[in-house]
Amino acid sequence: MEGNTLKLASNQVLRIGVFILLAISSITSACNNSTNSNAQTKINDYSSNPPSNYDTPTTTPSNSTQTFKNYVKTSCNSTTYPSICYKTLSPYASKIEGDPMKLCNVSLSLALKAANKASSTISKILKSNNLTKIAKEVVQDCFGDVKDSIGELRDSLDAMGNLDGVDRSFQISNIKTWLSGSITNDQTCSDEFDEMNVDATLRDKIRKIVLDVARKTSNALYFVNHNLY
Numbered sequence: 001m002e003g004n005t006l007k008l009a010s011n012q013v014l015r016i017g018v019f020i021l022l023a024i025s026s027i028t029s030a031c032n033n034s035t036n037s038n039a040q041t042k043i044n045d046y047s048s049n050p051p052s053n054y055d056t057p058t059t060t061p062s063n064s065t066q067t068f069k070n071y072v073k074t075s076c077n078s079t080t081y082p083s084i085c086y087k088t089l090s091p092y093a094s095k096i097e098g099d100p101m102k103l104c105n106v107s108l109s110l111a112l113k114a115a116n117k118a119s120s121t122i123s124k125i126l127k128s129n130n131l132t133k134i135a136k137e138v139v140q141d142c143f144g145d146v147k148d149s150i151g152e153l154r155d156s157l158d159a160m161g162n163l164d165g166v167d168r169s170f171q172i173s174n175i176k177t178w179l180s181g182s183i184t185n186d187q188t189c190s191d192e193f194d195e196m197n198v199d200a201t202l203r204d205k206i207r208k209i210v211l212d213v214a215r216k217t218s219n220a221l222y223f224v225n226h227n228l229y
Helices: 002-048 062-077 082-096 102-125 133-160 170-195 199-226
Strands: none
Touching: 062 082, 082 102, 082 133, 082 199, 102 133, 102 170, 133 170, 133 199, 170 199
């Protein structure tokens, strides 16, 4: 009898233990579900309302380009050839960004580009077979002048990249000398056509492109004179 009582008590304790384990398991599961639900809600909230550090960068105001163009316009107004200056530089206003150093560099680069174009055109003319002896001599001399002009423009651009050293003043002086020499070479080319009996169509074609180089170089020299110290 006593053995049966102990057996019944043991079974009762076992059932109570199983009940407790089931209760703990149920509570744990409920807590996990609640945590996952809260986490998912937080993720969803960030998807629709991201924190401030996830915001997209502020774009450049649309009026910035116009501001840069106004800077170019104002700068060009004081040059020797303001209309050529603005027409040439305004497409690069956003690159210049109202920076005097960039203004000088871009002006020089565009003058060099014009000089290279002029050299290419004159080279093609020299290769043609319909030039008189005098015309060929004049064009050949002009070609040499433009080549010298290109060299001086390149030297100027190279010096612009070396203005951080102790010889800054020396470099700036060299730039001014080279640009002045470049303009003189272009002018010499143009003058030679006035001194010799050369076909007017050929003369006007070459003079037009060479004087364009001289004018753009003159504007670049103005910016160097007034922005580099």
